[in-house]
Amino acid sequence: MDASVLVVANQQFLTKFFDLISNIVMGTVEVSSDPDAVLSWVETRQSAVLILQATQPGSLQLCRQIKENSQWGWIYCILVNDRSETVSETLLPDRCLELEARAAALEGGADSYLQLTPEKTGVPMVVIAEKRLLKAQIKAGLRGVEFYYKLQQTNDILSTMALADPLTDLNNRRAMEWELPRQIQNARTRSESLSLILLDVDYFKSVKDTYGNQVSDRILQLVASRLQHNLRSQDTLFRYGSEEFLIILSQTDVEDTKIVAKRLQRLIGDQHFNIDGKLALQMTISIGIATLNSDDDTKGESFRRRVDRNLLFAKSIGRNQIFAGEDDLVNG
Structure with missing residues (x-):
């Protein structure tokens, strides 16, 4: 699908996942390490899918701001936690932490939340399955945006038809x-x-x-x-x-x-x-x-x-x- 994706993450995250994301998207994949600069970026370029590193400060707030804006609400936001910087995961069982983090992300306006296991410490089959899930989520986001665009085109055509006189082709x-x-x-x-x-x-x-x-x-x-x-x-x-x-x-x-x-x-x-x-x-x-x-x-x-x-x-x-x-x- 020909669409743009913006990844907001640190260099360590990009090193792990940029190639994977680039292979999924036929359009442009752009990156930023500064969440504070993303709103102006989105305003001018309006990327179809936004992938945010969940452990970066301000990521959830950024997602919420985008979803609350009527002009940007269609952008598909995915929060990804690669667990490489999670310092409190030993305080609670992993499953409980993941569920709480996912609930907070979805409550904050994210369309999806994924928690990925570092390749060095994870079971290979789990790592492969999680990457497959990331790929599936990105494709789901692109499908949703593609549907939005088609719906907008249909609405534009219907609006034009509703405002036109069929006999004379004048405005009605x-x-x-x-x-x-x-x-x-x-x-x-x-x-x-x-x-x-x-x-x-x-x-x-x-x-x-x-x-x-x-x-x-x-x-x-x-x-x-x-x-x-x-x-x-x-x-x-x-x-x-x-x-x-x-x-x-x-x-x-x-x-x-x-x-x-x-x-x-x-x-x-x-x-x-x-x-x-x-x-x-x-x-x-x-x-x-x-x-x-x-x-x-x-x-x-x-x-x-x-x-x-x-x-x-x-x-x-x-x-x-x-x-x-x-x-x-x-x-x-």
């Missing part, structure tokens, strides 16, 4: 509900203007009733494409409803928003929509405009209600109109 309403509060916060932090354009394809139901779903779906795809390819880099486009599209315009006041709205109105209305080379339909859009106010809520609900009211007014006065509120009718 759920994505807008996440993005708008973020842009509101940014605008207020930077003291910048923020505006919304909400547009509706006029008489869309009549097109659907007359020509069917395939033609109406194609109209929406073409409208989305025209809008997407004619917006500025700071504009964010969403499919808001069936035939409604919402645009967030950052760093844009009401006057500049009117200019953008007029351009989009001409973009849709001046050129026919050709469907499969057999049908050409002329479509228009009605547009509502709203600009962020100081008393709008942080989620943007009042902001959206205002632009929605303005769109309804634009539609009520004859379609193919732009309305910015407070009797501010923008001639198309």
Whole structure:
């Protein structure tokens, strides 16, 4: 498995076990003798498996700190005691000491605790079995991390699918509900203007009733494409409803928003929509405009209600109109 392993131990430990660990891991094996420097190391490199020499001061605390951090909790921590520096093992039977040490390690957040017998004093078969156990634990850690990565990739794909409109490939309403509060916060932090354009394809139901779903779906795809390819880099486009599209315009006041709205109105209305080379339909859009106010809520609900009211007014006065509120009718 191609993953990185960080071993935190003294030179004596590394001399005994580095070759064994290197033969297990296809990725990089890095070493450190300073537990205090590991947190900054993990922050920049995020090794998949962390092997800590249990007898080093601070090893258990280090393991606990990593597991308590939500960004690093997936790192697999193995505490290894090679018993070469254990000075109190004669005070209690070996089995009791091992169980207490293992319990303390697992309680502290370690994923595994191994106690290894020095080759010079141990029974050869036991030494071999313990090395096999170490190898198995490292592989188990790598499998767990690999599963975590695959799960993250799956979650990323599902998140993308959940925020995308399958017909137009635009961001959907759920994505807008996440993005708008973020842009509101940014605008207020930077003291910048923020505006919304909400547009509706006029008489869309009549097109659907007359020509069917395939033609109406194609109209929406073409409208989305025209809008997407004619917006500025700071504009964010969403499919808001069936035939409604919402645009967030950052760093844009009401006057500049009117200019953008007029351009989009001409973009849709001046050129026919050709469907499969057999049908050409002329479509228009009605547009509502709203600009962020100081008393709008942080989620943007009042902001959206205002632009929605303005769109309804634009539609009520004859379609193919732009309305910015407070009797501010923008001639198309």
